[in-house]
Amino acid sequence: MGHSNWPEWIYVAVVVALLCYVGAEAWNIENLVEHVPEDAEVIKVTGQQWFWSFEHEDGTKEIGELHLKKDHAYKFEITSKDVNHNFNIHEYVVLLDAVPGQINTVWFSPNEAGEFDIQCREYCGLIHYNMRALLIVEDV
Amino acid sequence: MVLELKKARPVWQIMFSTHHTDVGLMYLIFSILAMFIGGAMAIALRVELFAPGAQLIEDSMSFNRLFTTHGTTMIFLFLLPSASAVGNYLVPIMVRYKDMAYPKLNAIAFWMIPPAAVLVWLGMADFGWYANPPYSVISSPAPAAEMWIFGLKVLGVSSILGSINFVVTILKCKHPDLSIGKVPLLAWSFLSSSIIVLAAMPTFAAALLMLLTDRLGATGFFNPAVGGDPIAYQHLFWFTFHPEVYVLVIPAIGMMYEIIPRFSRRPIFSQGSGIFAFVMLSLVAFASWAHHMYATGMTFTEKTVFMIGTLAAVPASAMHVFNFLATMWNGRIKFATPMMWAVGGIALFFAAGAGGVVNSAMPLDFITHDSYWVVGHFHLFVFGTIAFGTIGFIYYLFPYVTGRMYNEKWGVVHFILVFVGACITFFTQHILGLYGMPRRIYDYPEIDSWIQMNALISVGAMIMLVGMGIFLANLIYSSAKGKPANLHDPFGLGGKYYYPYEQRNPHH
Numbered sequence: 001m002g003h004s005n006w007p008e009w010i011y012v013a014v015v016v017a018l019l020c021y022v023g024a025e026a027w028n029i030e031n032l033v034e035h036v037p038e039d040a041e042v043i044k045v046t047g048q049q050w051f052w053s054f055e056h057e058d059g060t061k062e063i064g065e066l067h068l069k070k071d072h073a074y075k076f077e078i079t080s081k082d083v084n085h086n087f088n089i090h091e092y093v094v095l096l097d098a099v100p101g102q103i104n105t106v107w108f109s110p111n112e113a114g115e116f117d118i119q120c121r122e123y124c125g126l127i128h129y130n131m132r133a134l135l136i137v138e139d140v
Numbered sequence: 141m142v143l144e145l146k147k148a149r150p151v152w153q154i155m156f157s158t159h160h161t162d163v164g165l166m167y168l169i170f171s172i173l174a175m176f177i178g179g180a181m182a183i184a185l186r187v188e189l190f191a192p193g194a195q196l197i198e199d200s201m202s203f204n205r206l207f208t209t210h211g212t213t214m215i216f217l218f219l220l221p222s223a224s225a226v227g228n229y230l231v232p233i234m235v236r237y238k239d240m241a242y243p244k245l246n247a248i249a250f251w252m253i254p255p256a257a258v259l260v261w262l263g264m265a266d267f268g269w270y271a272n273p274p275y276s277v278i279s280s281p282a283p284a285a286e287m288w289i290f291g292l293k294v295l296g297v298s299s300i301l302g303s304i305n306f307v308v309t310i311l312k313c314k315h316p317d318l319s320i321g322k323v324p325l326l327a328w329s330f331l332s333s334s335i336i337v338l339a340a341m342p343t344f345a346a347a348l349l350m351l352l353t354d355r356l357g358a359t360g361f362f363n364p365a366v367g368g369d370p371i372a373y374q375h376l377f378w379f380t381f382h383p384e385v386y387v388l389v390i391p392a393i394g395m396m397y398e399i400i401p402r403f404s405r406r407p408i409f410s411q412g413s414g415i416f417a418f419v420m421l422s423l424v425a426f427a428s429w430a431h432h433m434y435a436t437g438m439t440f441t442e443k444t445v446f447m448i449g450t451l452a453a454v455p456a457s458a459m460h461v462f463n464f465l466a467t468m469w470n471g472r473i474k475f476a477t478p479m480m481w482a483v484g485g486i487a488l489f490f491a492a493g494a495g496g497v498v499n500s501a502m503p504l505d506f507i508t509h510d511s512y513w514v515v516g517h518f519h520l521f522v523f524g525t526i527a528f529g530t531i532g533f534i535y536y537l538f539p540y541v542t543g544r545m546y547n548e549k550w551g552v553v554h555f556i557l558v559f560v561g562a563c564i565t566f567f568t569q570h571i572l573g574l575y576g577m578p579r580r581i582y583d584y585p586e587i588d589s590w591i592q593m594n595a596l597i598s599v600g601a602m603i604m605l606v607g608m609g610i611f612l613a614n615l616i617y618s619s620a621k622g623k624p625a626n627l628h629d630p631f632g633l634g635g636k637y638y639y640p641y642e643q644r645n646p647h648h
C-alpha cells in the first residue's frame with residue numbers, strides 16, 4: 001500500500017526494534033521477579049473495607065501493622081473479604097489485587113530496616129482513600 | 141457552502157431535522173456543553189486535591205461520585221458525540237452523498253444521548269467509570285448505580301446505531317466514481333472506528349445486563365459470595381474498552397489528517413500509509429485488553445501475551461506521527477489556531493504513547509498501575525491528543541458552520557494556556573504516580589512531595605480553566621458578532637485547491 005519510501009520503512013523498523021527490546025527486557029525481569037525463593041515465609045494478607053489484616057506462619061495476627069525482618073524473604077497470600085482491593089507497598093514495588101474468592105501471591109525481601117506505607121490502590125468505596133497500614137521492617 | 145447555517149431558522153426546525161449537518165450541529169452543541177459540565181467536575185476535584193484535608197467537597201462519597209461522573213461524561217458525552225458531530229458534517233460530503241445513509245436513524249441515535257446523560261448526571265454513581273464488581277454489585281448505592289447502568293446501555297445502543305450509519309454511508313453510498321482508496325483519511329477514520337464499535341460494544345452490553353441482574357440478586361455472575369467471578373467482568377469490560385480508546389483516538393487522528401495538510405499547504409505525505417495504519421490499529425485493538433489487568437493475579441504467560449498484543453499497536457500509531465511530520469516537512473506551514481491544536485496534539489500523542497509502552501512492560505506496570513501515572517497517561521491521550529484534535533477541528537469548522545470567523549488572537553491565547561496547563565498537570569501526574577500516590581483518593585497523607593505535586597497539578601488545571609473560559613467566550617461572541625468569513629478561503633491559505641471536500645456534490 002504505497003510503501004515505496006525508505007525513510008518510513010527505516011523509521012518503522014527502528015520503532016519495532018525498540019519495542020522488541022522493551023518486550024524482551026520486560027519478559028526477562030518479570031521472569032526473575034516472579035521466581036519465589038523456597039524459604040519464603042508465608043504472610044496471609046486480607047483486605048476488607050477499609051483495613052488490612054495479616055497472619056504470620058506461626059499464627060500471630062496483626063491489624064493495620066505488619067512486622068517483618070530485614071533480609072528475609074516473604075510470600076504474601078492476598079485475598080479480600082468483600083470487594084476488590086489492591087495491596088501495595090510502593091517502596092518495594094509490591095502490588096497485587098486482593099480479590100474475594102481468590103488468592104494472589106507475590107513475594108519480596110525487605111533489604112532496609114524502617115517504616116514503609118502500605119496502601120490500597122484499587123478503588124473500594126467510602127474510605128478507600130485512607131485504607132492504609134504500616135510495614136515495620138526490623139533489623140535482627 | 142454546505143455546512144453553513146444559511147439563514148436563521150427556528151430552533152425546533154433544527155431539532156426535528158434529520159439532515160446530516162443539522163444532526164451534526166446538535167451533536168456539536170451537546171458535546172461542547174458536556175465538555176464544560178465535565179470540566180466543572182474536574183475543577184472541583186482539583187480544588188479538593190489542592191492540599192490535604194477537606195477543601196471544597198465535604199465527604200468522600202461526593203468526591204467518588206464526582207470522579208465517576210466526570211470520566212463518564214468526558215468519554216461518552218463529550219468525546220464520542222463530538223466525533224459524531226464531525227463525522228456527520230463531513231463524511232457524507234467526503235463520500236459525495238446527499239446525507240447519511242439512514243437519516244432518521246441518525247437523528248434517533250443523537251436523541252438517545254440527552255436522556256442517557258440525564259440519567260448519568262442525576263444518578264451520580266460512585267464506582268468509577270469501569271464499575272468493577274463486586275463493589276458495583278454489593279456495595280454501590282442505589283439508585284445511582286442503576287441509573288448509570290441504564291444510561292450506559294442507552295449510550296451503547298446509540299453508539300452502535302451511529303456506527304452502522306457511518307459504515308453503510310461510506311461503503312454503500314459513496315459515489316461510484318470515488319474509489320475506496322481515494323476516500324479522504326477523515327472518512328476512513330470513521331469507517332475504522334465504527335467497525336471497532338460494532339465488534340466491541342456488544343460485549344459491554346452483555347456485561348451491563350449481567351451487572352444489573354446481579355444487583356437485583358437474580359444472578360451471581362460476578363458475585364463471589366454466590367460463586368461468581370468478578371474478574372470475568374473485567375475481561376468483558378476491557379474487551380470493549382481497550383478497543384474503545386482507539387474508537388476515541390482514531391477520529392481525532394482523522395481530524396488531524398484534515399488539518400495538517402491544509403495548513404502545511406501540501407498533500408498528505410502518504411494516503412496509503414494512513415489507511416494501512418488505521419486498518420492495523422482496528423485489528424490489533426482487540427489483542428491487548430488485559431493489559432489493564434496485570435495486577436489481578438494473571439499468570440506469567442497471560443501477562444506476556446497481552447504485553448505483546450499491546451506493543452503490537454505501537455507501530456501503527458507511530459506511522460501516523462511519521463505521516464504528519466513528513467507532511468509538514470518542507471511545507472509552507474501556517475500556524476493558525478487549528479494547526480496549533482493539531483501540532484500540539486501530535487506532540488502530546490507521542491509523549492502519551494511512550495508512557496503507554498512503560499505501562500505495558502509487565503514489571504513496570506507494577507509501579508504505575510492504579511497510581512496517578514495512569515491518570516496522567518490516559519489524560520495525555522483523551523485530553524492532550526483527542527480533545528486537542530477535536531478543539532482544533534471545532535475552530536476549523538467554525539467559519540463553515542457559522543459563516544463567521546472566530547477571533548484568531550484569542551484562539552492562540554486559548555491554545556497556549558491549555559497547552560501549558562496540560563503539560564504542567566499531566567506530566568506532573570506521571571511523576572506523582574512514581575512517588576506512589578494512588579488514584580481515586582479523596583484525601584492523602586501529608587507527604588511533602590505529594591503536597592507539592594498536587595498543588596502544581598491543580599494550578600495547571602486552573603490555567604486550563606482560564607483557557608477554556610476564553611474558548612467559550614470566543615465561540616459565543618464570534619458566532620454572533622464575528623467578522624463574516626471568506627468561505628472560499630477562511631484561513632487565507634491561498635486557493636480553493638486545499639479544500640478537497642468542496643468538490644461538487646452531485647446531490648446538492
Ligand code: HEM
Pocket residue numbers: 385386388389431432450451453454457493496497499500505508509510514517518521522
Ligand atoms: C491511543 C490512545 C490511548 C488511549 C485513549 C488510552 C487510554 C487509556 C485509559 C483510559 C487507560 C486507563 C483506564 C483506567 O484504568 O481507567 C489506559 C491505561 C493503559 N494504557 Fe492506554 N491509551 C491509549 C494508548 C495506549 C498505548 C499506545 C499503550 C501502550 C503502548 C497503552 C497502554 C496502556 C496500559 C498498559 C494501561 C494500563 C495501565 C494500568 O492501569 O496499569 N495505552 N489507557
Ligand SMILES: [Cu+2]
Pocket residue numbers: 084085086120121122123124125128129131
Ligand atoms: Cu481501596
Ligand SMILES: [Cu+2]
Pocket residue numbers: 381382385428429431432
Ligand atoms: Cu488499554
